[in-house]
Amino acid sequence: MSSVPEVSSEERELYQGVSDTPTSYVRVGGAVHPPLDFAAYKSTALRHPKQPLVFLPQSVTEVTGPQLGGERVGAGDSDLTAQHGGEPIGERITVSGRVLDTEGKPLRGVLVEVWQANAAGRYRHLWDRWSAELDPNFSGAGRCMTDDEGRYSFTTVKPGPYPWGNHYNAWRPAHIHFSLLGRAFAQRLVTQMYFPGDPLFEFDPIFNSVRDANVRERLISRFSIERSAPNWALAYEFDICLRGPGATPFEEAYG
Amino acid sequence: MGFALTPSQTVGPFFAIGLPWEQGRFAVVEGTPGAIRVGGVVYDGAGEPVPDAMIETWQADPEGRFADVYGFGGRSELVGFRGFARFAAEDGDGSWEVVTVKPGAVAGVGGVVQAPHVDVSVFARGMLDRCVTRIYFADEPEANATDPVLSRIPEHRRQTLIAEPTEQGYRFDIHLQGPDETVFFDL
Numbered sequence: 001m002s003s004v005p006e007v008s009s010e011e012r013e014l015y016q017g018v019s020d021t022p023t024s025y026v027r028v029g030g031a032v033h034p035p036l037d038f039a040a041y042k043s044t045a046l047r048h049p050k051q052p053l054v055f056l057p058q059s060v061t062e063v064t065g066p067q068l069g070g071e072r073v074g075a076g077d078s079d080l081t082a083q084h085g086g087e088p089i090g091e092r093i094t095v096s097g098r099v100l101d102t103e104g105k106p107l108r109g110v111l112v113e114v115w116q117a118n119a120a121g122r123y124r125h126l127w128d129r130w131s132a133e134l135d136p137n138f139s140g141a142g143r144c145m146t147d148d149e150g151r152y153s154f155t156t157v158k159p160g161p162y163p164w165g166n167h168y169n170a171w172r173p174a175h176i177h178f179s180l181l182g183r184a185f186a187q188r189l190v191t192q193m194y195f196p197g198d199p200l201f202e203f204d205p206i207f208n209s210v211r212d213a214n215v216r217e218r219l220i221s222r223f224s225i226e227r228s229a230p231n232w233a234l235a236y237e238f239d240i241c242l243r244g245p246g247a248t249p250f251e252e253a254y255g
Numbered sequence: 256m257g258f259a260l261t262p263s264q265t266v267g268p269f270f271a272i273g274l275p276w277e278q279g280r281f282a283v284v285e286g287t288p289g290a291i292r293v294g295g296v297v298y299d300g301a302g303e304p305v306p307d308a309m310i311e312t313w314q315a316d317p318e319g320r321f322a323d324v325y326g327f328g329g330r331s332e333l334v335g336f337r338g339f340a341r342f343a344a345e346d347g348d349g350s351w352e353v354v355t356v357k358p359g360a361v362a363g364v365g366g367v368v369q370a371p372h373v374d375v376s377v378f379a380r381g382m383l384d385r386c387v388t389r390i391y392f393a394d395e396p397e398a399n400a401t402d403p404v405l406s407r408i409p410e411h412r413r414q415t416l417i418a419e420p421t422e423q424g425y426r427f428d429i430h431l432q433g434p435d436e437t438v439f440f441d442l
Contacts, residue, residue, distance in 0.1 A: 043381025115273025
């Protein structure tokens with residue numbers, strides 16, 4: 001195995017991690033993520049870098065990540081319908097799925113944070129000017145940690161679509177925002193989950209900023225009659241896939 | 256290859272209903288000896304402050320060790336060190352600030368030493384994916400001069416990654432676009 005370079009014992013100790021901890025992550029580039037400069041979404045105009053991105057070698061800073069679970073997630077944080085005295089208005093649903101990496105490996109202990117509008121399409125945020133009513137029984141934020149199989153689950157109400165100022169008659173399709181810390185700085189992902197068959201898809205520049213139609217489909221949850229609970233809630237499934245180990249982890253770590 | 260990566264979408268304008276928490280902007284527990292404040296202003300391409308940006312930082316402790324999930328690279332022994340901070344304001348004015356300690360040097364790819372640095376993610380409405388940058392420190396000129404990442408950057412742009420000392424810590428402005436555009440990385 002001539003490809004294994006010599007390393008000093010000091011370096012070896014420094015890089016000694018748990019065996020399943022990747023020392024690099026696949027670089028995916030523009031084929032999957034939307035471009036930062038996307039004219040149809042007007043707010044990108046002054047908020048995207050114009051200089052080319054500089055290649056960052058993945059060092060220990062990039063392949064490590066924080067552990068926030070215990071501090072950030074409390075009992076009941078995954079049920080957005082039970083955070084107040086009464087039931088929120090709207091269609092009760094469950095949203096669940098698995099967090100995997102690109103090798104198909106379930107990622108346990110990943111912090112999943114969600115936030116969303118209420119059933120009428122209104123966010124409980126100072127800056128949301130949409131005239132729809134706030135719901136006193138709905139804050140619209142939840143958190144959980146993935147279990148040993150990489151599973152997460154939320155109970156909530158289906159968010160409503162809402163108008164926004166991007167262009168004439170602009171409406172966002174119903175969506176739930178997801179934030180995943182991953183297990184490394186390199187795995188961080190913020191995205192949005194949509195609902196199947198939304199008539200607003202073709203008009204939404206944010207959804208369509210993902211240029212490949214097949215890739216875009218990954219943002220749409222699946223309705224599941226099997227997971228729906230009789231006389232209780234409809235179920236949607238949404239699996240999330242984060243970057244997995246890079247092709248040549250050892251070489252990249254040791255040069 | 257097998258499983259299909261989930262694409263990024265913008266964090267939007269309303270993340271503050273879900274992502275901030277009281278201790279979020281503290282990468283160390285309050286009262287940690289040597290704690291500093293690191294922050295600045297986020298600017299857009301018109302030179303206007305960006306009031307709805309979220310900043311996250313990730314870094315080593317002063318010994319160059321991380322508070323990561325698996326102790327990769329040697330676990331930090333600094334009590335109360337989280338290494339991660341998130342600044343997310345509901346009614347922001349473009350400024351951001353986190354409370355942390357100055358990191359030590361850490362190993363780079365190929366056994367080279369990296370100068371003290373902090374990894375930064377910038378999220379905002381109008382940003383369809385995060386932008387990644389790094390904070391380096393102006394009072395580390397020797398370490399910066401040999402840093403393997405800084406050396407990849409054209410000399411006239413390196414200054415955008417150098418935080419300047421202040422009374423309480425360091426100032427680091429972020430320019431998403433424009434003549435002083437911050438260097439962002441392809442990670």
